Amino acid sequence: MHRAPTPRSLRCAPLVITRISHSLRHHQPNPSSRAASTKSTPTRTPPAQQAPPSAWSARKVLVATGALAVAAGAAYPPIREQAQATLQDAQHAIRARINMFAQPSREKLLPDVPKGMHSVRTLVIDLEKTLVSSSYTRASGWRIAKRPGAEAFLAYMASFYEIVVFTSSLNMYADPILDKLDPNMYISHRLYRAETHYRNGVHVKDLSRLNRDLSRVIVIDHDEKHVSMQPENCILIPKWDGDASDTSLLDLIPVLEGVVRRDVKDVRNHIGVLRGKPLAEGVAEYRALADAQMQAEGGRAISLFGRAVDGADDTRAVGRPGANGEDDDGAAPGAVWGRLSGSGFFSRPAPAADKR
Structure with missing residues (x-):
């Protein structure tokens, strides 16, 4: 029980x-010691005159x-x-x-998607060791190097995606780098360390707080720990430490462009072929599968930057100037950059040359 x-x-x-009673007994006179003291000291008061404490007391x-x-x-x-x-x-x-x-600084890390723009896809990119690499020496101090093709990659992907740089660095470190890397404002939003989860010594990026449909979100990072909460949305690329021959970003263009051109419903299934294998091997397998599927559907295989293999125009390409009978207004028709410019959707005002 x-x-x-x-x-x-x-x-x-x-x-x-018990302790109080023991203390009382300890201070009571001992009869044997009283008798011994009586024999040795006859001048003390007789025992009969010393009344012991009463038991009732x-x-x-x-x-x-x-x-x-x-x-x-x-x-x-x-x-x-x-x-x-x-x-x-x-x-x-x-x-x-x-x-x-x-915890992240707020519940919604990005503003709401403007009305009529819910088809926008979001590309989240890490900064340090993904787009740039920093090094320090006593002779020259801090030096920042751009990954090969980083600027061209941002410029081209802005035609298809809402680009978000999500870094675990502080904004005071990241902003000067991004200002130099992206002077034309192809990056729509910037998120910093304050917007990450800090777990077990790692700054983790919670994509569920982006205020976006995760079936339309792709994140590019070099460390799987940074995206451990939603690994199915991530494309892992090699960590970059300054190798001038690296082509990882450019290798990803066919995959990312194919997501938009084929109007993939859930990007998590589409990029699954890249998961768990070296990037070059995964991209080669993806392009082979994509070309085979396009040919099976009666179309022409699309090569890098949307050009048809035989050099003919591909009228189905959503990012090609003149597609769907639209005029070339400086941005690819149907592209995110062309649709969002001037809508007030960007976190910072776009350059004057890009306003329409």
């Missing part, structure tokens, strides 16, 4: 009573002590509850302070 736990004050009461002291212990036990629980409440308040305050740094 389960017994309710005994309050600590009641468990301690017998010990208190000792019992009264014990009863009073027990009553005091019971009263203390009755009064202790409220004090304990008050202490526990104070401790819980302190814990909540500490947890809230920690969450202020460990």
